[in-house]
Amino acid sequence: MIGATYQILVNNLWVLLAGLLVFTMTVSVGLLEVGELGASFAYSLYKTLYFTGAALVVMAAVGFNTAFAPTWHGVIGNPTYAPGLFLGGFTSSAGNPVTDTWWSMQPGYFGTGLSVGTYFLFETAFAAVTLALVGVVFLRKVKPSVVAVYTIVYFAVIWNLPAAWIWNPTGWLAKMGMVDFAGGLVVHGAAGAAGLGVLLQIWREERARGLTRSVAVPLNVRPAWFTLAILLLWVGWFGFNPGSVLQFNDEAIVVVLTTFLAAAAAMFSVLAATGIANRQAPSIVDAGNGVLMGLIVITPLAGFVSPGSALVLGLLAGPLFVLAERYCARLTWCTDPVGLLPGHLVGGLFGVGMIAFFAQTQFAGPAGAPGLPNGLLFGGGMAAAHQFGVELFGIVAVMATVFALSFVTVAILAKVFGGITPAPGAEPPGAPTDL
DSSP: OHHHHHHHHHHHHHHHHHHHHHHHHHHHHHHHHHHHHOGGGTHHHHHHHHHHHHHHHHIIIIIHHHHHSOEETTTEEOTTOTTOGGGGTTOOTTSOTTTSBOGGGSTTTTOOOOBHHHHHHHHHHHHHHHHHHHGGGTTTTSOHHHHHHHHHHIIIIITHHHIIIIISTTSHHHHHTOOOSSOIIIIIIHHHHHHHHHHHHHHHHHHHTTOSSOOOOOOOOOHHHHHHHHHHHHHHHHHHTGGGGSSOSHHHHHHHHHHHHHHHHHHHHHHHHHHHHHTSOOOHHHHHHHHHHHHHHHGGGTTTSOHHHHHHHHHHHHHHHHHHHHHHHTOSSOOOTTOIIIIIIHHHHHHHHTHHHHOOHHHHTTTTOTTOOOOGGGTOHHHHHHHHHHHHHHHHHHHHHHHHHHHHHHHHHHHHHTOSSOOTTOOOSOOOOOO
């Protein structure tokens, strides 16, 4: 009993620290915008601070339950499930609403003993950083009032459905057998889908003004700020992936290795692929994009694969990113200089698809997915082929739902606020500053 109690305390401490690291990633995305687009985009820092605070409030009010409480028919969590709205509000009549073990962390589910407060903080950090990724397409093109309202809807509903479907053990996709270790689809792919909904509305308004292509937002790289952002995101991923084991065990150490090895391998892979494709020396932006692409690709299967597989996946990530970036650069109807589409959307979905090829049960079991079969490359056979079909079905379902919800939300806000983009000639948010 003493050993079990000690392990639960260690698990809670580990996941709390991991959640803190993930929280730093949200503002780090703001630093990434500043590093790539220039100091005049200091509004990015304000935006990401706002996302962080709003995530805590809205997720505490209702969002945590709609994502992680026992679901209604596998679709959305019960918002009134104990401890209820605002994490129990002002009462502790049903026990301690913050330190009691969350239902899905009890034996029979994940069994890691995480408290309500620990799991809330960890998953809220994921919600915050996901919106920060969506927010890179806001740039200085979306009214602050629209961003403020969209944020509330996002944390109450849009982010929550994929989480409820895949990460909640009673979700309908989870019951089908779909897995997504730390968010290749729930975070990165879904962020891309939500961003596409916003980009479509921006383009509708730009086209209505007679434009034949979206107004470009040029790169204006600040190497020091860009490198700092990449470093902070890389360190933050130490909580993002290893923390998703939801306990401190040997597998958490394996996930540290798979995460960092994939990032490093992808950096070299992007540098090589860029040099070959452009026939010139790659830049610091290429190196940073390589690190991020490796981290994104490994995220959905970091707990299911070996360090060797992580190296291979990192090497595959380089050409994938270069090809995706080249394709997205040819798009004339949207501006995406920070790389939501070629990085997070393409990389996240690619990583989810690779689960059925690279997974190994010896790693998946301790990471919380004991039913995941070996991948096709490790003798999984028909079971792995079936897993591939499940993952693809989940991708289609989540992408379509999130895109539709995001687009409908901004379309309604456009009616309410007279468009989501500032009028021509209006001063966009964020005055230039010398950082």
